[in-house]
Amino acid sequence: xxxxxxKKDHRIQDxxxxxxxxxxxxxxxxxxxxxxxxxxxxxxxxxxxxxAVIDYNxxxxxxLSETVSRTMRLTSNTWRSVAFYLNExxxxxxxxxxxxxxxxxxxxxxxxxILENLRQCFGGFTxxxxxxxxxxxxxxxxxxxxxxxxxxGQKWFENVVSRGSFISDVFLGFRNVPHIxxxxxxxxxxxxxxxxxxxxxxxxxxxxxxxxxxxxxKMKVDSGRETDVFLINQTGIIQTESLYFGxxxxxxxxxxxxxxxxxxxxxxxxxxxxxxxVGYRYIPETPxxxxxxxxxxxxxxxxxxSRLELIQYLAISITIIILWILGITTYMIRRLKEMDKRRVKxxxxxxxxxxxxxxxxxxxxxxxxxxxxxxxxxEKAGLVKDIFHFKKxxxxxxxLMGTMDAILNSVERCSRITRQLLNFARHMNVSVxxxxxxxxxxxxxxxxxxxxxxxxxxxxxxIKEDIPDFESDRxxxxxxxxxxxxxxxxxxxxxxxxxxxxxxxxDSRVQIEISDTGCGISQENLRFIFEPFxxxxxxxxxxxxxxxxxxxxxxxLGGRIEVESKIGKGxxxxxxxxxxxxxxxxxxxxxxxx
Amino acid sequence: xxxxxxxxxxxxxxxxxxxxxxxxxxxxxxxxxxxxKALQLVEEGSFDAVVLDLQMPEMDGLEALRILKExxxxxxxxxxxxxxxxxxxxEAMKLGAMDLVEKPADLSKLTEKIQKxxxxxxxxxxxxxxxxxxxxxxxxxx
Numbered sequence: 001x002x003x004x005x006x007k008k009d010h011r012i013q014d015x016x017x018x019x020x021x022x023x024x025x026x027x028x029x030x031x032x033x034x035x036x037x038x039x040x041x042x043x044x045x046x047x048x049x050x051x052a053v054i055d056y057n058x059x060x061x062x063x064l065s066e067t068v069s070r071t072m073r074l075t076s077n078t079w080r081s082v083a084f085y086l087n088e089x090x091x092x093x094x095x096x097x098x099x100x101x102x103x104x105x106x107x108x109x110x111x112x113x114i115l116e117n118l119r120q121c122f123g124g125f126t127x128x129x130x131x132x133x134x135x136x137x138x139x140x141x142x143x144x145x146x147x148x149x150x151x152x153g154q155k156w157f158e159n160v161v162s163r164g165s166f167i168s169d170v171f172l173g174f175r176n177v178p179h180i181x182x183x184x185x186x187x188x189x190x191x192x193x194x195x196x197x198x199x200x201x202x203x204x205x206x207x208x209x210x211x212x213x214x215x216x217x218k219m220k221v222d223s224g225r226e227t228d229v230f231l232i233n234q235t236g237i238i239q240t241e242s243l244y245f246g247x248x249x250x251x252x253x254x255x256x257x258x259x260x261x262x263x264x265x266x267x268x269x270x271x272x273x274x275x276x277x278v279g280y281r282y283i284p285e286t287p288x289x290x291x292x293x294x295x296x297x298x299x300x301x302x303x304x305x306s307r308l309e310l311i312q313y314l315a316i317s318i319t320i321i322i323l324w325i326l327g328i329t330t331y332m333i334r335r336l337k338e339m340d341k342r343r344v345k346x347x348x349x350x351x352x353x354x355x356x357x358x359x360x361x362x363x364x365x366x367x368x369x370x371x372x373x374x375x376x377x378x379e380k381a382g383l384v385k386d387i388f389h390f391k392k393x394x395x396x397x398x399x400l401m402g403t404m405d406a407i408l409n410s411v412e413r414c415s416r417i418t419r420q421l422l423n424f425a426r427h428m429n430v431s432v433x434x435x436x437x438x439x440x441x442x443x444x445x446x447x448x449x450x451x452x453x454x455x456x457x458x459x460x461x462x463i464k465e466d467i468p469d470f471e472s473d474r475x476x477x478x479x480x481x482x483x484x485x486x487x488x489x490x491x492x493x494x495x496x497x498x499x500x501x502x503x504x505x506x507d508s509r510v511q512i513e514i515s516d517t518g519c520g521i522s523q524e525n526l527r528f529i530f531e532p533f534x535x536x537x538x539x540x541x542x543x544x545x546x547x548x549x550x551x552x553x554x555x556x557l558g559g560r561i562e563v564e565s566k567i568g569k570g571x572x573x574x575x576x577x578x579x580x581x582x583x584x585x586x587x588x589x590x591x592x593x594x
Numbered sequence: 595x596x597x598x599x600x601x602x603x604x605x606x607x608x609x610x611x612x613x614x615x616x617x618x619x620x621x622x623x624x625x626x627x628x629x630x631k632a633l634q635l636v637e638e639g640s641f642d643a644v645v646l647d648l649q650m651p652e653m654d655g656l657e658a659l660r661i662l663k664e665x666x667x668x669x670x671x672x673x674x675x676x677x678x679x680x681x682x683x684x685e686a687m688k689l690g691a692m693d694l695v696e697k698p699a700d701l702s703k704l705t706e707k708i709q710k711x712x713x714x715x716x717x718x719x720x721x722x723x724x725x726x727x728x729x730x731x732x733x734x735x736x
Contacts, residue, residue, distance in 0.1 A: 371697055372605055378698035379611035386618050415698050 027340060033333045040325045045318055052314045056307065063303045067277060068265045071292055075279030076263040078229060079290040083283050085124075086167055089182055089198070092122055094165070097186040097196050105130045105139065105196065112141040124200050126179060131157070131195040142199075144175045151197075156181050160195055169233040169287040170240075170248060177201055178248050180239075228293040231283075232256065239288060245270075254278065254293065267296070367418035374414055381407045432581055434469045435477065437502055437510065444481045448489065457489060458497035467504050470579035476553045477577075483550040484514050484573045491518025491571065508579040515572035521565040529563065557581065597712045598622045598640070602632040602658070603647040603674065615701055621708070629658035636662060641669065643692075643711035645704070648675040648682060656685060663690045668718045670711035674699060 096114055097105075104110050115128045127142020135152025151157040154173075160166040160183040168181040183197040231239040236256040238246050245253050253271050257264070257280045265279045275296035282289050385404040388394035395401070441461060445452075452459050488498045496517040505511045521529060528534040530551040554561045559577035599621050601609045606627055613623040624641075626632035629650055636644070644662065648655035659671055670692045675682065683694045692714065693707050 372608070375698040376605060376608045376611065379608055379615065379701075382701055383611050383615050386615050390618070411698055415696075419696070 027336070029333055029337050029340075032336070033329060036333070037325060037329045040329065041322055044321050044325060048314065048317060048321070052310060056310060059303060059306070060300075063300060067294065067296075067299050071265045071277055071279040071294060072263060074227070074229075075265070075281055075290060075292045078292065079263065079281040079283050082231070082288070082290060083286070086182070086283075086286055089122060089124065089200070090165060090167065090184070092118060093182060093184045093196055093198055097184050102130075102186075102188050102194055105194075108139050108141060111139050115141045118198075126199045126201045129197045131197055133161075133193050133195075137197075138194075146174055149174055156183060157195070160185050160197075161193075167286045169237070172249070228291075230291055230293075231288045232291055233287045234282075234289065242291075245293065252291075254291070257289070363421040367421040370414070371418050374411055374418070378408065378411045378415075381411065432471050433474045435472050435474055436469050437467055437512070438463045440474065440477060441481065441500055441502070444478055444485065448485060451489060452498075455489070455492070455494050457492060457495070460497060460499040462499065463502040464504065467502060467510060468579070470510060470577075471581050472557055472577060473581075476557055480550050480553050480557075480575065481512075481514075483546050484575070487546065488514060488516035488518060488571070488573075491516055491520075504579075505576070510577045510579060512575040512577070513572055514575070515570060517570040520567040520569055520571055521563070522567055526563060526565055530561070596620055596622045597642045597708050599624070599708055600632060600635055600641045600644045601625045602627075602629060602644060602650075604628065604650045605647075612699075612701075616705070619701075619705060621705075629653035629655075629661075632658065633661060633665070636666060636669065640666075642715050643670045643672060643708045645672045645674055645695075645708070646691075647697075648673055648686070656682070656689060659686060659689050659691055668715060668722065670715050672704070672707050672711060 096118075100110070100114070105114075111128055111130065115125060118125045118128070127140065127144065127146070129137050129140040129142070129146065131137045131151055135150050135154075135157050137147060137149045137151065140147040156166055156168040159168070164185045166181070166183050168183075170178045170180050172178060173181075179199045179201040181197055181199050183195050185193050185195050187193045228243040228245065230242040230245070232252045233239055234256065236252045238248055238250050238252050241248060242252075254268060254276070257266060257278065259282060260280075261282070261284075263279065263281045265277060268276045268278045270276055277294045277296050277299065279292040279294075280289055381404055385401070385408070388397075388400055388404065438461075441463060445459060445461070448459075451457075485498065485500070492498075498514065498516045501513040501515075503511055525534075525536070529547050531548060534548075551561055554575060554577070557577055558581055559575060562574045562576070563571065564574070565571040599616060601613055601616075601623060602625075603609045603612075604627055609625045609627065613625050616623045624635060626635055629652055632644070632646070635641075646655055646658060646662075650658070655673060655675075659673070662669055662671060667690075671690070672693045672695060673683075673686050673691050674695055674697050686694060692711050695704055695707065
């Protein structure tokens, strides 16, 4: 068809359309997507993290307090054992001095016997000695050559003299072996006194390790190397073997805990800064402090393990939640976008048909009002022409007659336009008839055969035999076909071909396709071709109403028209009509006609 | 023989001019600007043709046509219409209008139609008088 690119005002209209289309999109979908994604993820993930943190803290505190109470139990049990051990030996010595006379004790054979008995009954004793009030060791049984040694200058001797009984901390003494001394002062009848002194080597460590192993069975978690049990004295010197904190008689690396009458558990740090849990007890009436030291980090290892699991679980669930939300949000927003697109399309369609209807009404009104004065002009001009006709001098004047003819021609042109306007606006009742498409097409073509032959246009009709007779409005359908085929003819100069194809399509509809090999329609014009007064043939007398009328006629028949076109290749109009007219459309048409 | 024509339209200007042009062409023209006056004129004298506008304020053209036809069945009516609607045309034809001319009318076409109308009326009148004569001949035996 002959659609040249149209004047400026159409480009303006084009811009306006674009603007309109943009303003229809109410939503910024990217923002909505981001917002809903962030909000949903926030609401989903925050509680998960919150509970995870709470759980983390609660388990940590529980674990810690469990550890503390275990340490407490272990400490208090251990110190009782140690105290009992020492007490027992002290009492034994007490019994010996009460039972034996000073002389008897000074008998080395008797003393050796007593030592032997002590070893059998209590165990742990290394040697036994009797020291007179001057500090001289009178009698001694044991493995060291200590008989005759003078202890008067030693601290423990001073202590035992002043207190009556005494347990010393670990020291080397004359024998140069770490040991403790348990000494009892006993008064004789003549106001003098002597001291029975026993020493214990190594055995304290053994007790502690024994205790340790008994507890190992009870508390598997605390077992082995995690727990270090040892004694220190009040200046912090290590008294029994320690696993990690130094050897006997070395300075302990942990600060000496503050004095207390009770068993206590405190948190401390070692020289490397590692966290420790320290249980301690000042063992009464001895210089010892029982220390139970646990490595907090190692203790918490199982908990750290579960913490790792917790974090892994958290990470996995958060990932799943985020992926799920991402998917759902994207899906929903895409749906929303689609819906919006459809809404805009429908809005556009509604606007379009509204526009057509109001233009139609306006056009009808204008055409009607113009018709009467037009008739008067026609008659007046005719009359003037008549008058001229009867006077010879005027009749001979070609300018006068030419002017009159020009007026009459213009009136004719005006009336043609008003007639078409009225045609456009007319809403006739749809009169339903049974239609045989093949015969209808041939009827329409009969108007055009002469022109086709004259311009050597090849008309091909391919109408499938399986199309049943269907219900439609004959006149309107004829008009539609005539308009489109006329347009097809107009798009070709000479030669070329027009093909009319028809077939039944699903949903009981008929599809009629009219294609030509004409000049085609440009993409930008394609959008406007159904709008009234859009024409590229204004010079050739086109009103721009033909296709617009065709469009509204097809609408009235419940059909639709689509166009495909390529410049230089040709154009195809596809008319899709229902086989049955809906009642609703009929009543619409009749109300509109009133 | 001059054709006797009655022009009916509510536009005074229009029918005056049209009437003048037709008179110039040797027709005997009378005008009426309302259907009522037209009916009156038709009752008073006989016309070969009536040119009637379809749309008038007081009375619809079709209504006027119906009454005219009732009064003078042999009268030939040519309808003038502002917008050619097929259904109105069909209705007019059913009511017995002879023809339908679109406004603005081409005078030569209109004249042609008026001449046809006159001829038609002549035939009708002749037929009528023939019948009358027949009737007289049948009823009155000589």
